[in-house]
Amino acid sequence: xxxxxxxxxxxxxxxEVEPRLLLVHYLRETLGLTGTHVGCDTSQCxxxxxxxxxxxxxxxxxxxxQADGAEVTTIEGVATADSMHPVQEAFHQEHGLQCGFCTxxxxxxxxxxxxxxxxxTDEQIRTGLDGNMCRCTGYHNIVKAVKxxxxxxxxxxxxxxGRTPIHTPLGVPIVQ
Amino acid sequence: MSQPNTSESVFGASVLRREDARFLxxxxxxxxDVTLPGTTYAAFVRSPHAHARVRAIDIGRxxxxxGVRAIFTGAQLAADGVNGIPTAWLLPDIKLPAxxxxxxxxxxxxxxxxxxxxxxxxxxxxxxxxxxxxDYEPLPAVVDTEGAAAATTLVHDIAPANRCxxxxxxxxxxxxxxxxxxxxxxxxxxxxxxxxxxxxEPRSALASYDKATEDLTLWVTxxxxxxxxxxMGAFVLGVPEHKFRxxxxxxxxxxxxxxxxxxxxxxxxxxxxxxxxxxxWTATRSESFLTDAQGRDHVTDVxxxxxxxxxxxxxxxxxxxxxxxxxxxxxxxxxTYLYGTLLSGVYKIPAIHVEVDAVFxxxxxxxxxxxxxxxxxxxxxxxIVDIAAKQIGMNPxxxxxxxxxxxxxxxxxxxxALQYDSGNYAPALDLALRKLDYPKILEEQAQARKQGRYVGxxxxxxxxxxxxxxxxxxxxxGAQAGLWESASVRVHPTGKVSVxxxxxxxxxxxxxxxxxxxxxxxxxPMADVEIVHGDTAVVPFGMxxxxxxxxxxxxxxxHNAIGKIKDKAKRIAAHLLEAAPEDITEENGKYFxxxxxxxxxxxxxxxxxxxxxxxLPRDVEPGLEANSFYDPSNFTFPFGAHIAxxxxxxxxxxxxVLKYVAVDDVGNVINPMIVDGMVHGGIAQGIAQALWxxxxxxxxxxxxxxxxxxxxxxxxxxxxxxxxxxxxxxxxVNPLGIKGAGETGTIASTxxxxxxxxxxxxxFGVTHLDMPLTPEKLWTAMESAGDQRRA
Numbered sequence: 001x002x003x004x005x006x007x008x009x010x011x012x013x014x015x016e017v018e019p020r021l022l023l024v025h026y027l028r029e030t031l032g033l034t035g036t037h038v039g040c041d042t043s044q045c046x047x048x049x050x051x052x053x054x055x056x057x058x059x060x061x062x063x064x065x066q067a068d069g070a071e072v073t074t075i076e077g078v079a080t081a082d083s084m085h086p087v088q089e090a091f092h093q094e095h096g097l098q099c100g101f102c103t104x105x106x107x108x109x110x111x112x113x114x115x116x117x118x119x120x121t122d123e124q125i126r127t128g129l130d131g132n133m134c135r136c137t138g139y140h141n142i143v144k145a146v147k148x149x150x151x152x153x154x155x156x157x158x159x160x161x162g163r164t165p166i167h168t169p170l171g172v173p174i175v176q
Numbered sequence: 177m178s179q180p181n182t183s184e185s186v187f188g189a190s191v192l193r194r195e196d197a198r199f200l201x202x203x204x205x206x207x208x209d210v211t212l213p214g215t216t217y218a219a220f221v222r223s224p225h226a227h228a229r230v231r232a233i234d235i236g237r238x239x240x241x242x243g244v245r246a247i248f249t250g251a252q253l254a255a256d257g258v259n260g261i262p263t264a265w266l267l268p269d270i271k272l273p274a275x276x277x278x279x280x281x282x283x284x285x286x287x288x289x290x291x292x293x294x295x296x297x298x299x300x301x302x303x304x305x306x307x308x309x310x311d312y313e314p315l316p317a318v319v320d321t322e323g324a325a326a327a328t329t330l331v332h333d334i335a336p337a338n339r340c341x342x343x344x345x346x347x348x349x350x351x352x353x354x355x356x357x358x359x360x361x362x363x364x365x366x367x368x369x370x371x372x373x374x375x376x377e378p379r380s381a382l383a384s385y386d387k388a389t390e391d392l393t394l395w396v397t398x399x400x401x402x403x404x405x406x407x408m409g410a411f412v413l414g415v416p417e418h419k420f421r422x423x424x425x426x427x428x429x430x431x432x433x434x435x436x437x438x439x440x441x442x443x444x445x446x447x448x449x450x451x452x453x454x455x456x457w458t459a460t461r462s463e464s465f466l467t468d469a470q471g472r473d474h475v476t477d478v479x480x481x482x483x484x485x486x487x488x489x490x491x492x493x494x495x496x497x498x499x500x501x502x503x504x505x506x507x508x509x510x511x512t513y514l515y516g517t518l519l520s521g522v523y524k525i526p527a528i529h530v531e532v533d534a535v536f537x538x539x540x541x542x543x544x545x546x547x548x549x550x551x552x553x554x555x556x557x558x559x560i561v562d563i564a565a566k567q568i569g570m571n572p573x574x575x576x577x578x579x580x581x582x583x584x585x586x587x588x589x590x591x592x593a594l595q596y597d598s599g600n601y602a603p604a605l606d607l608a609l610r611k612l613d614y615p616k617i618l619e620e621q622a623q624a625r626k627q628g629r630y631v632g633x634x635x636x637x638x639x640x641x642x643x644x645x646x647x648x649x650x651x652x653x654g655a656q657a658g659l660w661e662s663a664s665v666r667v668h669p670t671g672k673v674s675v676x677x678x679x680x681x682x683x684x685x686x687x688x689x690x691x692x693x694x695x696x697x698x699x700x701p702m703a704d705v706e707i708v709h710g711d712t713a714v715v716p717f718g719m720x721x722x723x724x725x726x727x728x729x730x731x732x733x734x735h736n737a738i739g740k741i742k743d744k745a746k747r748i749a750a751h752l753l754e755a756a757p758e759d760i761t762e763e764n765g766k767y768f769x770x771x772x773x774x775x776x777x778x779x780x781x782x783x784x785x786x787x788x789x790x791x792l793p794r795d796v797e798p799g800l801e802a803n804s805f806y807d808p809s810n811f812t813f814p815f816g817a818h819i820a821x822x823x824x825x826x827x828x829x830x831x832x833v834l835k836y837v838a839v840d841d842v843g844n845v846i847n848p849m850i851v852d853g854m855v856h857g858g859i860a861q862g863i864a865q866a867l868w869x870x871x872x873x874x875x876x877x878x879x880x881x882x883x884x885x886x887x888x889x890x891x892x893x894x895x896x897x898x899x900x901x902x903x904x905x906x907x908x909v910n911p912l913g914i915k916g917a918g919e920t921g922t923i924a925s926t927x928x929x930x931x932x933x934x935x936x937x938x939x940f941g942v943t944h945l946d947m948p949l950t951p952e953k954l955w956t957a958m959e960s961a962g963d964q965r966r967a
Contacts, residue, residue, distance in 0.1 A: 020299070029297075034209035035202015037428075039376045040461035044884035047376060075202035088200040092192060095849050098857065099683030100199025101376040101428025107200065126893040133884070135376050135429050136683045138860030138921075139892040141853060 004068040008033070009077025017064045024048040024059035026067075027074060035075040035104045039133070046132030049105035049112075050074045056112035058131070075104035078111070086156075087111050087149040096145030098136035106132050110146045120150055187696035190849035193688045195681075204426045207380035207395045208458040215382070216245055218444060218457040219301035221291040221308045222466065223283030226317035226538040226877020227329070230281055233291055234309040241307065243300040246451050248443070249291045250278030258446055261437050262411045263503040264403075264656045267512065270341040273332035273536070275502040277412070277439035277446075283312070284331055284501035285538050286879055287466025292443050294455055317538040317877035321475050321498040324535035331501060331536035340499055340534040341508065345516040345592050350527035351481075354490025358481035362564040367946040368552050370473035370498070370871040372465055373545045374889050375682075377428020379468060380458035383444040387452060390419055396441050398424040399434045399680050400720020403657070404441070405712050407505070412442050424710040427682035431861070432544035433468045434682065435722050436505040440467075465882035470871055471545020473498040474511065474552050480560045486570050488579050490527040493519060493556065497534045497542075504543035508534070513653050514549025514641070514723075520590035521557040522601045522639050522815055523579040528591045538877040544722065546861055547640070547922045554638040558927030562635070562934070563943060572931070573609060576637050577602055594641065596813045597909050600841070604903045605637055608817040608839040611899060617821060617835075625939060628963075630824040631834070632936025635817065636928035642916025643812035643909055644723035660807035661725070662716040663733035665694070665741055667800035669787035671780030673698065675737075676708045678718010679730030684854065684918065686726060689846045693731055693912075697738040699765030700779055716803060724814070724916030727846060732910040733806035740802035748785055749777045751793040812907040812915040816840035818859070818924040820932040829955030831867055831933055837899045838924065843907045843915030851917045852900050858921020859898055864890045865922075866929035870948045888948075939963050 001016040008031060017026060027033045027050070038060055039047035048059040051073040078085045087110050090096070097103040106129065113120065113128035120128060125146045126139065134142060198204050223230075235247045253276065260274040279290045291308055295301035316329040324331075324338040331338055355361060382395040392415055398404045401422040408422075409415040427434060444455045459467070474495050481490040497511035516530040547554075561579075565572040580601040581588050588596040617633060624631040644650075647658035662678035675694050679686055687707045695702040709715060721730070742762060749767035750757040753775060761770045768776035777785075782800075785791060789798035821835040838855055845851050868888035872880040881887045906913030926947070933949045934942070940961040945953055 018299070025298075028209075029211075033202070034206075035204070037206070037377070038208070038458075039378065039428075040884045042461065042883050042885045045376065045461070075200075079201050084197075084200060091200055092196040095193065095853050097196060097199055098685070098853055099376065099429040100195065100204050100426065101206065103199050104202050122897070123893070126895075129892045133376065133889055133891060135374055135431070135861070135889065136857045137853060138856035138858075138898065139895055140856040140897050143892065143897065 002065050004065060006067050006069060007071045009074060019063065019065055021064045022060055023062040023064050023067050026064040027059060033074050033076050037101055037104060039101065044133065045102070046109055047102050047105040049108040049132065051108060051112065056109050075107060078107065085111070086152045087114065090145040090149035090152065094141050094145035094148055096137065096142045102132060102134045106134060106142060110149065113146065114150055114153060118150060119154060120146070122147065185696050186692040186702055187846055189847065191688055191692055191702070191847055193685050194691065195685060195687050206377055206426045206428055207382060207397050210382050210395050210425065211456070212384055212454040215454045215456050216294050216296060216451065217298040217301045218447070218455050219293050219298070219305035220289040220440065221293065221305050221310060223279065223286060223288045223290055223312070225283060225312055225314045226286050226319065227315040228283050228312040229315060230279060230283055230290055230310060231313055232311040237309065238293055238304040238307040241300060241304040243296040244293060244304045245296065245453065246294045246447065247291060247308065248447060250276050250280040253278055253443070253446060254280055257414060258442070259412050261439065261442065262407065263508060264505050265509040266654045266656060267341045267343055267508050270508060271332065271335040272503065273334055277442040285540055286877060287463065287540065288501070289439050292447065294447060294451060319537055319539060319873050319875060319877045321473060321496050321535065321537065324537050325533065331538055335536055338536045340503065340536055342533050343512045344529070344531040346529035347527055347591065348529045351490045351492050351529040354527040355481045355492070358489050359484035360482040360564065360568055362480045362560055362567055364478055364560055364563055364944055366476045366478060366556050366559060368472045368474040368476065368555055369947055370542065371471045371545055371865055371869050372871050372887055373431040373433035373468060373471060375429030375431055375433055378459040378461060378464045379434065379438065379440070381441040381444050382454060382456040383448040384454035385449040391421065392419060392445060393421045393423065394441060394445050395423045395425060397427050397434050398422065399427070399430045399682060399722055401680065401710055401712050402678065402717050403720055404437060407437050408442055408445060413445055421713045424680055430682045431546040432471065432548055432722060436469050436543055438467065462883055465887065466540060466879065469504045469541050469543035470500070471542065471548070472552060473542050476556055478556050478560050480564055482564060482568065486568050486575050486578060488523055488525050491519060491525050493530040495530070495532045497532055498537050498539065499534050500537060500539045500541035502541050504541040507541065507543045509654065510544050510549045515553050517592050517594050518550050518553035518639065518641060519557060519592055521554065522581060522599070522637050524581045525591065530592070539873055546858065547919045548723070550640045550919065551923045551926055554636065554923045555927045558636045558638065559930060562931045566943065572635050573605060576635065577605060595810065597810055597907050598905050599813060599815055600903065600905045601637060601815055604815065604839045604841055605817040607901055607903060608819050608837050611837045611901060612819050612835065628826065630826060630936040630939065632822050632824065632932040632934065634820045634928045634930065634932025634935055636924050636931065637817045638924040639813055639815045640920055640923050641811040641813055642724040643728040643808045644725045645808065646810055647807050657719070658807065659719055660805050661729040661733045662718040662803065662805050663730065663737045664716045664803045665734065665737040665801065667741060667783045669784050671700065671704065671783040673700070673705045674708055675705060675734055676715045677730050677734060678715060678720065679726040680710050680721045684721065684726060685847070685850045689727065689850060690731065690734055692846050693734055694738060697735055698779060699762065724918035728812050728910055728914045728916045729806060729808055731914060732912055733804045735912055736806055737802045737804035740804065741800060744796065744800060745779065745782045747793060747796055748782050752777055752785065808909055810909045812843065812909050814840065814842045814915040814917065814920055816920060816924060818928040820928040822929065822932040822936055824933060824936040824954055826958060829951035829958065831949060831954065833863060833896045833929065836896055838921065839901045839903060840917070840920045841903045841905050842917040842920060843905065844913035845902065854918050855900050855921040856898050858919060859925040860890060860895055862922045862925030863895065863929050864888070865926045866947055866949060868948050868950065939965050
């Protein structure tokens with residue numbers, strides 16, 4: 001067993017885990033955070049996407065011990081008590097989900113995509129979400145949702161010359 | 177349908193979904209999310225051979241693994257009286273081989289479960305399962321659909337020539353006559369390849385037995401929890417129905433694959449009692465590819481006879497359908513009554529005859545996958561019509577239009593048993609052509625061809641059968657169940673309403689659409705309505721969701737139950753207003769004497785009156801609750817026109833879908849946003865069949881692409897956005913005028929895209945290639961033929 005310390009959605013955790021325990025199973029089985037899903041066993045589907053130190057990873061491909069000392073954000077940690085994240089809200093408004101199974105991973109991947117590419121074209125959205133599969137929507141409304149979210153986030157932080165808006169993992173816009 | 181109940185009716189509005197909040201915040205509750213105190217975990221030992229005798233199973237080493245609680249084999253289940261999994265659709269002279277939940281002496285496909293290990297956690301269960309040593313004697317495998325009949329090996333000893341059944345429909349003599357009169361005869365052999373459903377949530381089950389109360393509870397990824405309970409309880413396990421609760425909580429997509437009763441849930445429901453602990457199992461994606469029932473897998477010879485002007489005279493179809501190693505729950509009806517009956521399509525075809533040979537092979541069982549039989553029918557008909565247009569030299573839209581069943585011919589009796597309810601096919605095609613700007617696209621295509629670019633346009637005018645199904649009709653055709661639907665509407669004393677539906681949602685958004693329907697019918701806010709589904713302990717016996725039946729059948733059951741509620745509310749209102757019940761009218765939830773709306777009784781007041789029971793008419797019972805079991809009088813027949821524009825790269829053979837226009841007529845629509853969403857997803861799956869997806873086995877029955885690394889589920893950057901529209905031809909079958917919308921996209925899009933690709937390859941003189949139309953296949957065809965214009 002290996003001792004680990006990590007932060008999940010802002011809360012500190014200290015556990016002893018088997019070295020082979022996948023991060024997704026630690027989140028789901030040990031912490032009971034069942035919003036992160038497992039849709040495959042080859043890191044193709046992206047249903048298990050979480051943010052590890054602010055960057056999206058497929059948590060079925062990360063050992064829990066690799067997350068030692070890291071900050072993990074799951075779908076449960078994205079909304080505030082009062083409101084959903086703009087990406088979540090856009091998925092709702094644009095009907096970007098049906099069965100909901102791929103949705104948590106899709107939202108986390110979209111948040112990461114918009115951090116890297118705040119003003120994506122449709123093509124950039126499609127390429128950027130290449131690692132996340134959806135079988136219900138044909139991606140049509142997911143693309144619309146991510147586009148709408150990017151516009152909403154951009155409207156919150158108007159771009160000014162010499163300043164680059166950065167979106168934190170939780171989508172809180174910071175202007176440097 | 178009835179008139180909208182409020183000026184701003186929610187019926188027909190794109191109301192945002194109430195399901196979304198929990199799914200978007202990670203608070204959905206799927207089967208694998210449920211864990212009970214003391215839960216143990218199952219791992220299955222699966223056959224690595226497509227066909228093998230099981231000589232012995234050695235569990236010695238596996239038993240030594242710390243944390244292992246039990247290991248069971250098929251012999252133990254059989255000794256305890258566990259029966260095989262039955263099929264629910266019988267045909268004349270059908271062969272019904274036993275299908276034990278764990279193979280006993282022979283394994284018949286790669287992945288068939290032969291033993292189960294139950295341990296304290298899933299990792300340990302898997303470790304131990306890998307240590308179970310099964311002594312197999314490999315046998316020759318039957319794999320090929322066409323070769324099955326002539327194979328010397330039998331998958332089941334009771335099925336000579338590996339034939340499960342032979343089935344035919346239509347008038348062979350009339351077809352022969354039509355062909356002898358024909359000016360044109362078009363022939364083609366078509367393969368409709370095997371597909372995997374790949375719902376994003378893998379199958380999962382959690383079984384728990386309470387020894388004190390003798391209650392068995394099963395959480396399971398099911399599209400029809402009551403069907404699971406009935407078949408598992410009464411046929412497989414012998415568990416009394418009233419002591420068996422099946423819960424299908426949030427389910428992450430089904431597409432047919434979660435209709436059926438699978439071995440794993442049967443084993444778990446039995447094992448929980450043996451070990452007195454809850455047992456959970458969730459498929460890995462690899463297990464899903466091996467064991468989820470798959471779809472399609474037809475080899476078909478089709479012949480079409482036309483007169484000199486291109487009028488269709490007759491259609492002759494011979495199909496071999498591969499059913500895999502065992503008969504899955506509804507497997508016999510898919511290549512027969514969901515297929516042969518649809519072969520008239522949207523066309524007036526005087527004579528049709530279809531013969532189907534269904535065969536067993538040493539492959540994963542085949543059953544319904546989105547569309548189920550109807551995509552196979554649409555594909556062959558829309559391909560052969562397109563090939564005919566090319567052969568005769570007619571425009572494919574014009575050939576279709578001139579053969580449409582005319583709008584004044586409904587109800588229309590086809591020569592293959594069905595009577596179409598309503599239809600108006602030309603406007604849908606015209607709208608699709610207009611949206612595409614067809615003349616301009618034809619011109620652009622001609623320009624592109626001059627530049628050496630290979631652009632193709634493909635049309636598909638499809639029909640589909642929904643509102644499954646009139647129980648007497650399907651009973652006479654072999655169904656072992658009725659296919660009505662139930663609803664229970666419970667009005668609470670405060671006028672709030674719980675609607676219990678036998679339908680099940682696994683992405684369709686019933687919690688929103690059915691609330692819209694109930695709100696509309698009752699004239700009360702949507703917020704006052706809750707939709708409950710998926711739990712046999714609270715919902716009346718229902719048949720579940722498949723075949724695009726939920727709104728047309730389940731919705732009508734809700735509508736009818738509400739009708740009973742309103743009748744009772746009117747009687748109470750009449751009593752309070754000292755009037756005759758027939759003089760009471762209702763608008764927006766207010767009940768009043770006709771012409772006197774100022775003295776009205778509100779729905780909430782009437783509900784309270786019903787429960788207080790202080791002042792009710794003598795012949796009216798207290799309470800306000802009603803049930804309905806709605807059995808449709810006919811199927812409904814959605815239709816439409818889809819057009820794809822594609823470009824095939826000469827250099828790589830890769831296909832890019834440039835434009836996609838879909839015009840669907842699904843009758844009246846409760847929520848256009850949700851219908852559009854289902855159409856999008858269906859189109860994506862249909863395009864995927866045309867271009868990428870195919871389950872493949874080698875000659876020994878080994879799966880060649882049983883993972884998401886190798887099975888080509890499309891990703892976002894492979895697909896275009898879709899241009900969708902609707903025409904509205906209400907169905908006269910149900911009072912809501914709804915036809916059904918869940919499968920249209922899948923049915924329509926495959927032939928549209930295949931036709932477009934073949935059109936793109938016309939300069940090469942290539943008239944047909946079988947799906948999937950992969951870059952390799954197209955490149956090879958272009959390379960070997962060469963552009964004929966330059967020859």
